[in-house]
Amino acid sequence: MLSIFTDLADWLAYVVFGLQPETKLGGAVHFFIEDTTKIFFLLVLMIYVIALIRASLNIEKVRDYLANNNKFVGYLMGSTFGAITPFCSCSSIPVFLGFTSAGIPVGITMSFLLTSPLINEVAVLLLLSLVGWKITVMYVLIGMAIGILGGVFLDLIRAEHMLQPFALKAYQSAEAAGTEPEEKIKLSFRERHQFAKEELIDILGRVWKWVFIGVGLGAALHGFVPDSWFEENLGSGQWWSVPMAVLAGIPLYSNATGVIPIMESLIVKGLPLGTTLAFCMSTVAASFPEFVLLKQVMTWRLLAIIFALLLVSFSLVGWLVNLVDVL
Amino acid sequence: MKEVEVLGSGCTKCVKTAELIQSVADECGVEVNVIKQTSPEIMLKYGVMSTPAVAIDKQLVHSGSIPDKKKIELWLK
Numbered sequence: 524m525l526s527i528f529t530d531l532a533d534w535l536a537y538v539v540f541g542l543q544p545e546t547k548l549g550g551a552v553h554f555f556i557e558d559t560t561k562i563f564f565l566l567v568l569m570i571y572v573i574a575l576i577r578a579s580l581n582i583e584k585v586r587d588y589l590a591n592n593n594k595f596v597g598y599l600m601g602s603t604f605g606a607i608t609p610f611c612s613c614s615s616i617p618v619f620l621g622f623t624s625a626g627i628p629v630g631i632t633m634s635f636l637l638t639s640p641l642i643n644e645v646a647v648l649l650l651l652s653l654v655g656w657k658i659t660v661m662y663v664l665i666g667m668a669i670g671i672l673g674g675v676f677l678d679l680i681r682a683e684h685m686l687q688p689f690a691l692k693a694y695q696s697a698e699a700a701g702t703e704p705e706e707k708i709k710l711s712f713r714e715r716h717q718f719a720k721e722e723l724i725d726i727l728g729r730v731w732k733w734v735f736i737g738v739g740l741g742a743a744l745h746g747f748v749p750d751s752w753f754e755e756n757l758g759s760g761q762w763w764s765v766p767m768a769v770l771a772g773i774p775l776y777s778n779a780t781g782v783i784p785i786m787e788s789l790i791v792k793g794l795p796l797g798t799t800l801a802f803c804m805s806t807v808a809a810s811f812p813e814f815v816l817l818k819q820v821m822t823w824r825l826l827a828i829i830f831a832l833l834l835v836s837f838s839l840v841g842w843l844v845n846l847v848d849v850l
Numbered sequence: 851m852k853e854v855e856v857l858g859s860g861c862t863k864c865v866k867t868a869e870l871i872q873s874v875a876d877e878c879g880v881e882v883n884v885i886k887q888t889s890p891e892i893m894l895k896y897g898v899m900s901t902p903a904v905a906i907d908k909q910l911v912h913s914g915s916i917p918d919k920k921k922i923e924l925w926l927k
Contacts, residue, residue: 581914582900614899614900616890616893617857617893617898618899620890620894620899621897621898689891689894693894816859820890
């Protein structure tokens with residue numbers, strides 16, 4: 524079904540613009556047209572459908588579910604909910620506080636918050652259509668594992684004592700406050716449609732520029748970087764290329780939508796899979812703007828620990844995947 | 851004079867919500883004092899988990915989206 528975008532790109536690049544498929548420019552332009560049209564088509568479709576479903580799932584339900592469950596199931600569920608509920612980074616503070624004041628351990632909340640930017644329906648769909656199901660499954664499993672293990676680790680080091688005083692107080696007095704179940708009015712289809720439409724406009728308005736930047740960079744890599752360059756310079760033989768990729772990803776703040784087209788190009792160009800995954804996860808999850816937001820509820824010490832935790836796990840993932848890939 | 855608080859961490863949706871409420875109030879000729887609350891402690895106090903949220907005279911009336919015009923008119927009456 525998605526091959527119509529290849530045909531469209533063939534027609535536009537080679538017939539309308541009269542470019543040659545073998546040339547660098549031809550290859551880059553073809554890549555750009557194919558990926559932008561495909562991504563925008565998928566984005567519109569997916570955001571709308573998911574928002575339609577999501578109109579009935581609310582964050583309060585997630586909170587109540589997590590608060591009433593076994594702690595070890597909690598990490599898994601926290602991470603799962605993080606993967607399936609997309610939410611904008613501007614709501615991470617209220618969500619964090621809502622969870623914490625319901626007595627949910629910081630680790631479980633962080634399982635949710637760490638997994639959320641890494642995995643969402645848009646990312647999964649793009650991965651599936653651009654790099655295939657094997658890498659998609661791997662990406663999802665690794666993302667969830669980082670969320671779960673990260674959460675367990677934070678509870679082990681008793682991260683709640685490194686929260687801002689008012690947040691710690693809210694956590695400790697959780698039992699006393701209780702959580703009054705909020706009444707949720709059932710939405711009609713028209714209201715759901717309205718909600719989905721607003722979500723679509725909002726999310727597209729945020730990510731469209733990332734699509735162009737991401738695909739543009741991907742296209743440039745695709746067309747202009749020689750095929751053997753990555754393998755020769757950043758192949759899996761060079762162990763340091765993984766942490767380098769992670770570090771390079773930090774200042775490149777993007778969301779999954781922008782990074783996946785670059786990922787596609789990097790893999791095609793022979794950058795080892797582990798290095799590519801490490802780079803992409805670092806770009807998506809380790810972003811300074813988000814961390815500065817979290818400062819409102821956490822101390823610098825805890826923030827630094829979480830940041831280091833992410834960087835170390837991305838590097839480990841990179842090395843591990845490279846190792847398995849070689850074998 | 852109604853006191854309207856818009857809760858949110860300063861994202862565009864929250865700014866839009868505050869502007870919308872102000873403009874609806876101007877249209878209806880209701881005097882309001884719209885305050886943007888970005889402090890996490892206040893969100894915690896109201897128990898808000900999805901933003902933007904709106905409280906009128908210290909009463910939470912809405913959370914999770916930009917409210918539509920009709921709703922705002924109802925609140926202000």
